[in-house]
Amino acid sequence: MPANTRFDLIDLRLFLHVIDTGSITAGSKLSHLALASASARIRGMEDALGVPLLERLRAGVKPTKAGLAVAHHARLVLQQIERMHGEIDDYAGGLAGKVRLLSNTAAITGYLPQALASFLNSHPAIDIELEERPSHVIVAQLLAQIADLGIVADSTNIANLESKAFRRDRLVLVVPAAASGKSFSRQRQIAFAEALAHDFVGLDEDSAMHQHLTLQAERLGLRMRTRIRLRSFEAVCRMVEAGVGVSVVPAIEAESHAGAGKLRILKLTDAWADRQLLVCARRFDQLSVPAIKLVEALCAPAPSPSGKKPK
Known part of the structure; x- marks a missing residue:
């Protein structure tokens, strides 16, 4: 050279x-x-x-x-420069910068809105670039240094990344409580393979959740028959209520929409359905100061429904 x-x-x-x-x-x-x-x-x-x-x-x-x-x-050069600016801003009494965060569907819809809103309100000079990706894609992009942080399920191979616990997440099957759901009337739990015998209501094909479920079905040598795709878990649950099909959604979403008594929630017996969500990075000690602050906020104990942090 x-x-x-x-x-x-x-x-x-x-x-x-x-x-x-x-x-x-x-x-x-x-x-x-x-x-x-x-x-x-x-x-x-x-x-x-x-x-x-x-x-x-x-x-x-x-x-x-x-x-x-x-x-x-x-x-590496640009990350070091951003980290330098972040540390200088920190010494000057104010944090400033941008953090690129990738996340799977469950975290984006069920857990991140409250956590990120609190963080952004507390750090008005820090911006977050949030994008949805399947967990295995997040790992690849973190290793390629395309993003600062990622939130993935613990079933993902993260051998070359560092991680911290974020939230416990459970996937469940929602079925209609009306007459069209009679085939599930005596069941409280079900295997995904058995559920695949029924019509599904799902999210868009580009959603991380759809790609995750498609992969699990392929591992069983089966296929999901999806009658309609929607853009939110709320819309999915409404369609299930109407008897169009069944769906796999995070328990936190199912419980928030089951209050009217039109949905039944069945536990999925598959091991991958009960998972720990993790905050990952290539190296936490090499993150910019704004990214480190975000990790600290995400990994703090989650507030209880009353707004108080658990003891």
Whole structure:
């Protein structure tokens, strides 16, 4: 490598945007650069290093092995700079920054709204970029340093990550309490394989919950017959009430919608249905100060329904 090789932070951020989007055009937009300027910067990096960093394809670009190495170090550099700014802000008496958090469906819908609302109100200068992903995808993106933190189920392989307990989560089967639910009238629990004999009401195909249940069905050599897909657990429960089908939802969601007596909740006997949700990171001691503060808030004891923390 030439001794005078230099990249500025704009180059590094641009390159990561291009890698993450698979497109120089999309990467330039995220970097607020003209396409010609972005292309010139990428070419300049390749000329300075003497190796191609991107493979140009008809449908976009993908990193070469050298490009992956540059992306890895670029993320480390930018994370260290963000951490430096966070610590300086902390010493100055105020926290500021952004934390990228990935989460599975159960945590996003049942547990994070209250926890994040409290955190954001207490830290007005910290923003959170929250995205839903299946647990196995979250692990891969944390290892690739695409996100700061992730919330996954403990059934996921997290051997190369550090983790802390977040919440206990249980998945249950909701069935209609009306006449169409008579086939479950004497049951209090059920195996997922048995439930798959019935029509399902589900979330969108791109939801982490749908992908998780599809994977469990495939492991059994079976398939879910989903009659309709909806965008929220509330809508799913309403459709189950109407007798359209059954559904697997987090217990916290089922209990909040079962009060009218139109739903019955059956325990799922499968081991994967009773799980611990975990907050994960590559290394907690390498996080920015805002991210560390968020971990502390998420892993604090959950408030009881009365608003008091359990003793």
